[in-house]
Amino acid sequence: MALLETQGLTAFYGDFQALFGVDITLDAGETVAIIGANGAGKSTLMRSMSGMIANAAGQVRFEEREIGALPAPDVMALGIAMVPEGRKLFPSLSVEENLLIGRYGRATAGAWSLQTVYDLFPVLKERRNSPGTALSGGQQQMVAIGRALMSNPKVLLCDEISLGLAPVIIRDIYAAFPKIRAEGASIVIVEQDIGQALKVADRLYCMMEGRVTLSGTPASVGRDEIHAAYFGAHTA
Amino acid sequence: MTHETLSSSSSQAPAAASAWTVTTRNRASSVAALLIVAVLLAGIAAPLFASRSVLQDLFFILTMLTLAQCWNLLAGYAGLVSVGQQAFVGFGAYVMAASVALGGFDPVVAILFGGLAAMLLSVPTALFVFRLHGAYFAIGTWVIAEVVRLLLAQWKALGGGTGTSLPTGVARELPGVRLVADWFGVRPAQAADMVYYWLALLLACAAIGFAYRLLRSKQGLGLAAVRDNGQAARAVGIDPNRIRFAVYLAAAFVTGLAGALIYLQKARISPDAAFSVTDWTAYVIFIVVIGGIGTIEGPIIGVVVFFILRNLFADYGSWYLLVLGLLGIAIMLFAPRGLWGLFTERTGIQLFPVRRILAGGPLTKTIKGGPHG
Amino acid sequence: MNWLDTIVQGILLGGLYALFAAGLSLVFGIMRLVNLAHGDLIVLAAFLLLVLVSALGLNPFVAALVALPVMYAIGWGLQFLVLNRTIGDDILPPLLVTFGLSVVIQNALLQGFSADSRRVPVGALESASLQIGPISVGTMPLFTFLSAVGVIVGLNLIFYRTGLGRAFRATSDDRATAGLMGIRADRIFATATGLAMVVVTIAALFLGTRANFDPTMGPARLIYAFEAVIIGGLGSFWGTLAGGVIIGVAQTLGAAINPEWQILAGHLAFLLVLLVRPRGLFPRALD
Numbered sequence: 001m002a003l004l005e006t007q008g009l010t011a012f013y014g015d016f017q018a019l020f021g022v023d024i025t026l027d028a029g030e031t032v033a034i035i036g037a038n039g040a041g042k043s044t045l046m047r048s049m050s051g052m053i054a055n056a057a058g059q060v061r062f063e064e065r066e067i068g069a070l071p072a073p074d075v076m077a078l079g080i081a082m083v084p085e086g087r088k089l090f091p092s093l094s095v096e097e098n099l100l101i102g103r104y105g106r107a108t109a110g111a112w113s114l115q116t117v118y119d120l121f122p123v124l125k126e127r128r129n130s131p132g133t134a135l136s137g138g139q140q141q142m143v144a145i146g147r148a149l150m151s152n153p154k155v156l157l158c159d160e161i162s163l164g165l166a167p168v169i170i171r172d173i174y175a176a177f178p179k180i181r182a183e184g185a186s187i188v189i190v191e192q193d194i195g196q197a198l199k200v201a202d203r204l205y206c207m208m209e210g211r212v213t214l215s216g217t218p219a220s221v222g223r224d225e226i227h228a229a230y231f232g233a234h235t236a
Numbered sequence: 237m238t239h240e241t242l243s244s245s246s247s248q249a250p251a252a253a254s255a256w257t258v259t260t261r262n263r264a265s266s267v268a269a270l271l272i273v274a275v276l277l278a279g280i281a282a283p284l285f286a287s288r289s290v291l292q293d294l295f296f297i298l299t300m301l302t303l304a305q306c307w308n309l310l311a312g313y314a315g316l317v318s319v320g321q322q323a324f325v326g327f328g329a330y331v332m333a334a335s336v337a338l339g340g341f342d343p344v345v346a347i348l349f350g351g352l353a354a355m356l357l358s359v360p361t362a363l364f365v366f367r368l369h370g371a372y373f374a375i376g377t378w379v380i381a382e383v384v385r386l387l388l389a390q391w392k393a394l395g396g397g398t399g400t401s402l403p404t405g406v407a408r409e410l411p412g413v414r415l416v417a418d419w420f421g422v423r424p425a426q427a428a429d430m431v432y433y434w435l436a437l438l439l440a441c442a443a444i445g446f447a448y449r450l451l452r453s454k455q456g457l458g459l460a461a462v463r464d465n466g467q468a469a470r471a472v473g474i475d476p477n478r479i480r481f482a483v484y485l486a487a488a489f490v491t492g493l494a495g496a497l498i499y500l501q502k503a504r505i506s507p508d509a510a511f512s513v514t515d516w517t518a519y520v521i522f523i524v525v526i527g528g529i530g531t532i533e534g535p536i537i538g539v540v541v542f543f544i545l546r547n548l549f550a551d552y553g554s555w556y557l558l559v560l561g562l563l564g565i566a567i568m569l570f571a572p573r574g575l576w577g578l579f580t581e582r583t584g585i586q587l588f589p590v591r592r593i594l595a596g597g598p599l600t601k602t603i604k605g606g607p608h609g
Numbered sequence: 610m611n612w613l614d615t616i617v618q619g620i621l622l623g624g625l626y627a628l629f630a631a632g633l634s635l636v637f638g639i640m641r642l643v644n645l646a647h648g649d650l651i652v653l654a655a656f657l658l659l660v661l662v663s664a665l666g667l668n669p670f671v672a673a674l675v676a677l678p679v680m681y682a683i684g685w686g687l688q689f690l691v692l693n694r695t696i697g698d699d700i701l702p703p704l705l706v707t708f709g710l711s712v713v714i715q716n717a718l719l720q721g722f723s724a725d726s727r728r729v730p731v732g733a734l735e736s737a738s739l740q741i742g743p744i745s746v747g748t749m750p751l752f753t754f755l756s757a758v759g760v761i762v763g764l765n766l767i768f769y770r771t772g773l774g775r776a777f778r779a780t781s782d783d784r785a786t787a788g789l790m791g792i793r794a795d796r797i798f799a800t801a802t803g804l805a806m807v808v809v810t811i812a813a814l815f816l817g818t819r820a821n822f823d824p825t826m827g828p829a830r831l832i833y834a835f836e837a838v839i840i841g842g843l844g845s846f847w848g849t850l851a852g853g854v855i856i857g858v859a860q861t862l863g864a865a866i867n868p869e870w871q872i873l874a875g876h877l878a879f880l881l882v883l884l885v886r887p888r889g890l891f892p893r894a895l896d
Contacts, residue, residue, distance in 0.1 A: 052785060072788035081789070088786040092778040101775045105791010151791070317704050319645070364880055367887040368839070370700040371643030375835040376883075379876055382832065386873040397869075513828065518712055525705055554716035561712035568705045569694055 003028045003186050004049065004080070004155050008058035009068075011048045018044035020210045021058060026155065031177070031187040033201035035194050037230055041210040042190040043085055046159045049188075050082040051075035062155070076105045081153035085160045085190075087144040089132035096128040098143050102150030110152030111183035117146040120176055138169035145173070149180065156185045162193045170196055194226065206230055268587040279437050283430040284420070291433045295501060297543050298436035302494040303516065304523040304535035305443040306487040311521075312530035313451065313459050314483040317370075319517050320377025321491050323361065323384045324354040326510035328492030329499035330388050336406055336500075338393060343410050347435070347496040354492020357384070358485050366477060366484075378513065385511035399506025406503065432501045439497060443490050447532055448588050450486075455479060514557075522564045528574025532588035537576045614744045615865045616858055621746070623837075623857025624754030625819065627850040628812035629830050630837035631760050632805030634849045637838065638768075639781045639801045640696060645707040648831030649714040650806065654680050654813030655822050656718055659729050669729050673814040677807055684806030689799040696798070711827065718824035729817035753815040757853070760808055761846045767804070768846070777801060829872075836879040842889030851890060855882070 002025040011019040018041045026032050034042050047053045049060055051072035060068040067075055076082075081102070089098050099117055118125040121142040127135060132143055141161055148156055162170040170193065177200045181187065191197035198204060198218040206214035206229035214221060214229030283291055303321065310316040328350035335346035365376040389397040410431050417427035450456050458479050461469040469476055495516075499505050509515070519542065527538025542560075549556040571578055580586060633647050644650070654676060661672035691710075695702035737748040768774040779787045780797045787794060816822055816830070833856055840855050841848025856875045863874020882890070 050789060052788065071793075072785075073791045073793045076789055076791040084786055084789060088783060090779045090782040090786070092782050093775060097775050097778075100772070101779050101787075101790050101792075104772060104776055104779075105793075147790070311701065315700070317701060319708065364883055367883060370641075371645075371704055372835070372839065374645070374704055375643065375832065378828075379832055379836065379879060383873065383876045383880070386876070390869065514712075518708070521705060521708060529701065554719040558713055558716040558720065561709045561716065565691070565706050565709040565713070568702055568709065569691070572702060 002026065002061070003030075004060075004062050004188075006045070006049065006058065006060050009045070009048060009055055009060065010057040011044050011053060011055045013044055013053075017056075018210055019048065019055075022207075022210070022212055024205050024212065024215075026186055026188055028154075028186055029181070029184070030202050031181060031189065031200055033189045033191055033197035033204045034207060035191055035197055035204060035226070035230065036207035038192070039209075040207040042207055043159055044210075045207070046082065046085075046157050046188070046190055049075075050080060050157055052082075073105050076151065076153075079106065079108070079151070079154035080157065081106075081148035081151050081155070082157040083141075083144045083148045083159060083161060085163065087137075087140045089135075089140055089143055089147075091131060091133045093132055094129050095124055095132050095135065095143055098132040099124070099146050099150055102147035106151040106153070108152045112149040112152050114150070117149055120149075120179060121146060136169075138165050138173065141165065141169075141173055142176075145176065145180075149185075153185060156180065156187045158187065158189045160190055160192065162191060162196060174200060194230075208232060265586055265588070268585070272587065276441070280434070283433055288426055288429050291429050293543070295429070295433050295436045297539055298433075298440040299494050299498050300519065300523060300542070301440045301535055301539045302436070302443045303491060303520045304527075304539055305440075305447050305532070306491045306494075307517075307520045308524045308529060308532075308535050309447050309450070309483055310487050312524065312534075313456075314480045316480055316484060317374045318377040319374045319513065319521075320365075320379070320381035321487075321520065322511045322513055322516035323377070323381035324357065324488045324491040325495030325498070325516040326381070326388065326507070327357050327384055328354040328495035329505055329510045330391075330394065331492075332496035332500060333394060333400070333402060333505045337400065337403055343406055343500055344435075347493060347500060350496025351489045351493035354495065355485055355489040357492075358488030361488075362481055362484055366481065381511055381513070385507045388511075389507040395506065397507060399504065399509070402500070402503045402505070406500070432497070435497055439490070439493055444532060444536075444588075446486070446490070450483075451532070455482070459483065518557075522560050524574075525564050525567055526574055528576030530573070531576050531580075531586075533586070534574050534576045537579075538574065541575065611744070612865075615861050617744055617746065618750070619858030619861035620854050621750035621754045621857070622861060623850075623854030624750070624757035625812070625815055625853070626833045626837050626856050627757040627853030628753070628760060628808065628815060630834035630841075630849045630853055631757070631764060631846065632808040632812070633831075633834045634838045634841075634844070634846060635764060635808070636801055636805045638844045639777050640798050641781075642692065642696060642703050642798075643707070643835075644692070644710075644802075644805075645704060645831065646710040646714055646827075647805075647809070647834060648829065649711045649718075649827030650680075650684075651809050651813050651816060651830050652718065652822060652824060652827040653714055654806070654810045655729070655817035656722055656727075656824075658810075658813055658817050659727055662729055669731050669814060669818055672729075673810060676810050676813075680806040680810040681803040684809075685799045685803035688802035689795060692802065693795050693798055711831075715824055715827060722824060724823055724825065726821035726823045727817075728821050729814075731818045735818070749815070749819060753819065756811060756815065757850060760811060761850050764804075764808070764846050773800065833875065836875065839889055840879060840882045842892035845889075845891040848889060848891035 005025040007023055009019055009022040010017070022041070022045055024032070024034070034045065036042050044053070048055045051067070051070050051074065055068050058068070059066055062078060062080060067078065090101065093101060096114070099114060123139055124142055124146060127139065132140065135143065145158070145161070161173060165173070174196050177187070189197050189201065201218060203217050204215065204221070205212050206226060208229060214225060282294065286294070303325070307318065307321055310318050331353035332346040332350035335341040335349045336343055341349065361380050365373055365380060368376040388394070394400050410428060413424060413427045413431050416422070416430050417424050420427070451459070458469065458474045461472070461474055495510070499510060523538035523542045524535050525538070526541050527536065528534030545556070545560065549559065567574060629648070629651060633644065636642055636644060657676050657679065658669060658672050661667050661675055662669050667675065691706065692703065695706050731749065734749055738745050739748060739751065768777060776787070776792050776797055779790065780792055780794050784794045836856050837852035838849055840852030841850070855878055859878035860871045860875040864871035
């Protein structure tokens, strides 16, 4: 049974229609990657699922419950945490405060706490009292992931976490994902870096111009198929 | 036919320029122009058939309208929300009173002095308040008004804190009063009321005409650009503060003229009355908000509604102000474009069209501003 | 004339102005909203205390304890039901709505209590004083100043040491991302205004017991509060206290020279700071 699914999800970004009837599912314990070029609608999909924007039509269902109309704080309280695009740390808060605020709306006990997040990303413990925005891009991304984990979410939505980071840093960050999975979270990763995403994903969806153009497991879909789904058939 | 507002008329599609014409007029506004001329003629002729008390009411309406147009220009177009316009009303009035009572000047010259003095005052004032933004600008203007009030209350020659009366007979020295009295065979006091009224009418028309001309001009476009997006306006070479400063200066001048005229007619001045935040700012804000902020028509509608409410409920004192405050809040929350905004939304009619309208051209083409457009 | 005495009285008066200003500073720091009815809300709270003292015969300090939750609820409701609707990019709606509110509160108080001057009696405390070295210090003014320091310490603790304070700062930084943390901005704003009204009630206790007050004196209190906030620098609570003290000292010095110059001297001190340090003495927040 799907933990989180969308059915016929349609959404607008201002006047611009960004999603045209998108269906995706995420099963419990699964990691799903959503790949696609810039402007394919991946981030709009994430924003719809997290309650940041209202969907125009279709459904978002979490644990069999329709959550499409809920605002972001309510969605978060149910156990869907988001690592937003651009990391979005709070500049007025220190690293530790940025982590602590992650459990403001959902202080559920579980595997993740300040201590276990510091164990996952030891460098953050050293910088715990620095302003969040004084850190390097990679460290800021670690704070953003840790902040989302602090609420012990059932679903972790990661939006473009490798954007603007050096490959070696991206590898470090993705190294944390097996541990995050092992503690029970189901994960949706939106990525332009297909290589990293496919390494950690059980299944993938490829999006183009607001529609899902391909889905399957990393083993079952070929490079050419992804290429076609990513850029459109005419360029393949 | 759809009416699209065009943000940058000159830079749009030169190929289509032959087919498109940019206009700010529409048919309703042409009819309205005739209507305005008729009202104006009736307004000029009003003293011939209206009683003194009606003329005094009209004087009140016209001077409040002038103040409202000035405040609207500041808040509705330049984004300068002032709650300290009483500084310029009071200062204009005091300089007028000093010119008449101490300097022995002709009252009409004294009114001009009042306006000029208010404009001069606005220069150092701007130096302070333009360092503040948004709400802080608002309270900053209020502080300035308080400072000017407290300073003028020290002016013993004009009665200090208790104020003074203008010399009796000032009204009769107004140029034309004697002439009017002779022509129409009325007593000098009534002739003075007629002249005050005409001056107020002239001032109100000048204020409306000035606002209309400004908003239709290139500077007006710049003002709209600044209001809509200060950053973008800066990027295309418009200096927001320069335009804002110019508007602030002009509004101070006209507000000062109005203040001087109002106190010439009242013939008695005191710091508390001339710098009253209720009389010269709160009422003015309600007039503009109720009528519709950011339009020339709004203050006109607003002043009429305000006058009716005042006549019906002014006897109830604080209840009246309480209801006026609630009305203002309700309009701001539920109909922020005021009564005139509600009316235009339903009918599309504009009396003073200042929005650019694109007319003609191929009907199949639509101007669209998508995220990538 | 004793200059030292004048300055000490000014500092103590500054405590009262800091109390007027702290709520304004708090609300501005979190939601960039300036409540033009702030001064009238202080006067409203003073009348609430007056009613509690005169009708129920409560001690003014006990009355303040009763009034605190009432004013908190008024602030919470006002923000949640009315002011939240005005928050956005356009600065006009919050300004005009709170200006309207100022007129409404003032006239409702005039209607209910007339324009007469009132005072909340505190008995012997009114005239009690302490002799500290060469100067005599009124017990109530001293208590006012200590309360101001206490309020500033308290606000700093809440702001920088609690989960609520983290939520205040996070919402102020980025409302959308705060939503992803489960923070409901509308409730955070309501809580902030409620808290500001708690400070307003404390300010009203000292306003009402220190001197006469009447329904029309709110706007002047707003102006003093505003001057203290700007002098101190936006977003700094200690700066607000310093700003209040500067206004207070300027006023007592002005009054010592000529009683008519008291208020004027405060305004001129403000304009001077604005000219020399446009962002205030201890700026923290970017506006």
